[in-house]
Amino acid sequence: MTRRPRCALAMAAYLPARLFTPADRARMEALGEVEPVVLTDFDAPGARRVLAEVDVLVTGWESPYIDAAVLDRAPRLRAVLHTAGTVKHHVHPVCFERGLAVTSAAGANALPVAEYTLAWILLAGKGVMALKERYARERTAVPLHREYPEIGNAGRHVGIIGASRIGRRVIELLRPHDVLVSVHDPYLDAAGAKALGVRTLPLDELLEQCSVVSVHAPLTDRTRGMLDRRRLGLLRDGSTLLNTARGALIDQRALTEELVAGRLHAVLDVTDPEVLPADSPLYELPNVVLTPHLAGSSGNELTRLGRAAVDELERFVHGRPFRAPVAGPDLDRTA
Template structure:
């Protein structure tokens, strides 16, 4: 197994991967051809912000399963292309939180005391002591846009300086903010009240140019702005205008919309402090995020454990242990359904009992993987399945129920196909054994594995014998034979066409089943449907 590494990663992280017997290949991101050659055989790709992951590069990586970003931001990765190709993307949030927070606060102090300006003046031979009077932080208000791990660390440091801390973050609970001693407010209120504004949100279409001309005009006059998150959060031209007019008194920027910034109007202003994206660049942070991403990649490739995934829900080792057999169940039920029913427009899932308490997002994707893996020419897996389904107009609805009788913990899959509706239900026994429990609401218990012949028939004498004769005469061994019929009501029962109750059969056989054998089975008068299902 090859691990491609295209940015500097902690040595102990690389040694962790080598200890598994894997080939670790460090390549500079500037060596385009070497990167492309490495991707041709790579199972994992570990990188930092210095590598651009494009759709074109991903097309050159047929074996790639996971991309590990040592750090937080993933705007250098084409997530849509990775997801479509079924490639898991993970990052390491919090690994450099303290380093970024400390750098943010260093910039805040430098703004308050005009340290860079005073330094330049003194080095030039001047002694303009009175011109560089600053102000105390005590009693001032800091506004945090984003109260994640880094925002929280910055807030703690501000409180140590006796500042009032406000925050705008729609995804943070009020109770958490209260525990942190932070006041949650709207963005407009934060802009109006804050003496310092610090950005700590990820880059999304909604946050791009969050600080635009309109919002900067609504800021408290004389506010100072800090950005150690993403350069694209700020409209550079609008900020330059606000700094020149005095609406914004100063800015400290560690990130820029284009890096390195070429001809940025911000770098020409004396009230701007600029650093070259070094917020997370401490020895401790570099070591920590490199070690963390190596652990995450190893655990995913070895055990399927998902941590800090950007395009898939996170799973602990214990959650994965509980979920794993049900993922296999879900995939096989989806594969069973598509082989019987054919093309479909909608899938209905029913989670019963403890199955509904598992990660149903992944169970849904596993069902779609089973369905699409039989019909698309692209890699369908837990990452890509939902995207591939949406592209094909395949919709999914889900319900949660509690079974009062029979097996309590089950997964049901109903597919709404072009010409019919078909349902299949299954469970996991003893933590590992996969079983079908019902087909089209007819109870039948059978192993969900191997080569199966699924039949619909009328429950009349002689069917089992005829099936056995046909298979035996073709030297096809029967491993198991399961039967089920719709429960009879009254004296006549539930009759299929031509008389006899509706019945189903699942015959597990050893070896392949030629089409001529299926034709022979379909020729049995009581058999209305016969299809091979490969699981």
């Protein structure tokens, strides 16, 4: 741009202090004129003036919705830079129709999810849940070599559902380990699978063959409930199912029944609903690890998201292509 763009933050009021280190905040202010007030409501007093002058919106969790009415009040707006993953909840398709550039920090957010997933894949292969429970109960030496010959990660068959950003990052992190990785993704062709170093399988076959299955598919009308009662029944006894994507990808009632029966193990960072009712048995089952949607960026990891948005602002200012653009036509098959 020939002038410094006017930028505004649209997100929860507490977020900027968590997202931007002092160095990144200074870098953002050197690149553009940053409004001092965080926009939490586009109809609030003063918001109309900001929208009338803004060139770039830097959005985050709890951003107000950007629809046609908002765009009509923001005639200079050229880019929306999101400091999190999905933009579906705050960017209306009209934004793409009117030529706005939209970016996402989904790539930065993929790293902690993939790290969390890798840790649990390896722990599942070692039989940690069952052995931890037995060790705590019996408080004596466990005859591992005699009674647990199937544990370990040498040649473990791991299934990845969804070659998304996170799914691909998990595959990358698994590469140094002695495991066989199979992927189900209807959009992954043979060339793509070869480049990733994995083989593709139909979903039913992946569930039947893999002893650890990790879900990384987006939630769409087509994928909602994709792991239903029949497909959960295809998993081998003692298999581990990990879900860090969206709870609604799995039939929650059918999964709960399988877990109560003790046939499967599960690591669930997301559920349907989220949060589960207080009387759900999953909170106390020894074969379940239930975590409060923490796999994604949390705590000090938020600074990666803020830095990713400032990097995109720098590209915008210098007329360079964005690193992580979001394409409107892809929204129906992304998270």
